[in-house]
Amino acid sequence: MSNGIRGLLDCTLREGSYKTAFSLRDCARIAHALGAAGVRFVEVDVERGGGSRAPHSTSEYLRTVSTAAPAVTPGIFAMAATASLDAIGSAVAAGARFVRIGAETTELVETALPLVTAVKALGVTVAVNAMKSHTLPAEEIVAAAAELTDAGADLFYLVDSAGCMVPDTVRTLTQALVDRGITVGFHGHDNLTLAVANSLAALAGGALAVDGTLRGAGRSAGNAQLEVLAVAANKLGLLPGLDTDLLARAAEQILTPLLPTDRGVTRLDLLLGATxxxxxxxxxxxxxxxxxxxxxxxxxxxxxxxxxxxxxxxxxxxxxxxxxxxxxxxxxxxxxxxxxx
Known part of the structure; x- marks a missing residue:
């Protein structure tokens, strides 16, 4: 599909909102730098609950992203159990071009499937994020993914919500989904400092999209550090077309001053690894x-x-x-x- 999510998806503005109250100026600077560096998909949140510190509405963030980075495709994340179709529709009207529907793996089909069908009718790309993917046997995840894909989901995301998965598991599970004809993405957390390695394993297994955040900002131990993932993928000939040093500078000069705690790899250390x-x-x-x-x-x-x-x-x-x-x-x-x- 022409409007499908491919390559690197940035969710700094969503995941980072657990730690930082991004102003619209912050949003514009982040989106601007991401677009200039070649990142084409940027996500914000459809809900202000769940611990988010975001002080502005989803529509305001979406419009800011679109204005600051016209080449970027903006989208939203919505929890299947709590998000309203009206709120999602408002976000689509404000410029969202993809919607990622999050649901617990233990209730994946029953909560996500009705929303997949309804959101697909809005004419946007629809992805399903299988939260806590580690809690369900592989065959059950594959079966649920197939059912959701048949219902209209364009992409199925494995989500390492606890940051507990390892690369061999991620690659094997990704391959099992791809072998069923399912388009796969991966969203990792960094509790074992494996989020980048797991993202690369997903790409090696056939995933077409992976997530990251600048400086690894996000819930718990944070997410795959976007600029590190971009450099590591480049070494493998993956995720081409990204200005990796611009991403590193954006992380260091824009995002790091906004974070209450900085845990990420510095631009200097990343340059040593890159070169x-x-x-x-x-x-x-x-x-x-x-x-x-x-x-x-x-x-x-x-x-x-x-x-x-x-x-x-x-x-x-x-x-x-x-x-x-x-x-x-x-x-x-x-x-x-x-x-x-």
Whole structure:
């Protein structure tokens, strides 16, 4: 289907609202940066309950996302047991182009199926999020997913609500669903610090969509850290077309100051993982970038190509002469302040 959810879906504005009361300005900056970095699906919440601190209405957030990031497809999350069709309809009228219906696995079909049918009639993409997917045997999840897909669901999401699943389980379960012709997504929490690994396992098993949040913001231990997931997927040739460093800068410069507790991987550590550069080079690299404006990502990538060299300032300066030196200022459309070099 042309309007289906594919690739990376950001739910910072939904999951992050458990920790932070996002203003409309925050919403605009986050959506703007996500769109500029190539993220095409951004989710907000249809309900203000359940612990959300969001001070504005769903419609206000949706309109803000659409205005700040025209290339982004905005959508909502709705709990099947409590969301009203009127509220969902209002969100669709305000610009939501996909609706993800959350339901407990133990009552998945009975609570989600009537809403799937009704929401599908609104002309939007419909996904079902099987919350606490770890609590149901695989064959029962597959059977429920098949029934919901037959009823009109475009996508079935495995949801590791407790952050307790492991990659082998995620991949096997994803493959079982895909083998039944079901389009699969994955939403992970990071209680065992496996949310990124589980998301990659889902992609390897045939999932077409995975979730993340900037800096991993979210309920409990947080979600798969979007910018880390983007870098890791890029190394595997997955989720192409994303500006991973822009995502890392957005997480660090926009989101981190808003969070009461920061647990995520920093942009600097992510750059080391992305480039393969050892941390022994960091002090020397910073001295060079602070002095002559060399772009840090380009310099680290260049230093990583010389593993036999012993880290020193003199060696880094010598190698830096062959590295790209341009430091383009991000265009205003990124929504970011000028980055550190």
């Amino acid at each position: 393969g550069c050892h941390s022994d080079w960091i002090e020397h690299a910073h001295q060079i970038t602070d002095r002559d404006g060399t772009r840090l990502p380009a310099l680290l990538a260049h230093l990583a190509r010389h593993p036999a060299e012993k880290p020193s300032l003199a060696t880094a300066e010598r190698l830096a002469k062959a590295a790209p030196h341009a430091t383009p200022t991000p265009p205003a459309s990124t929504g970011l302040p000028p980055p550190a070099p």
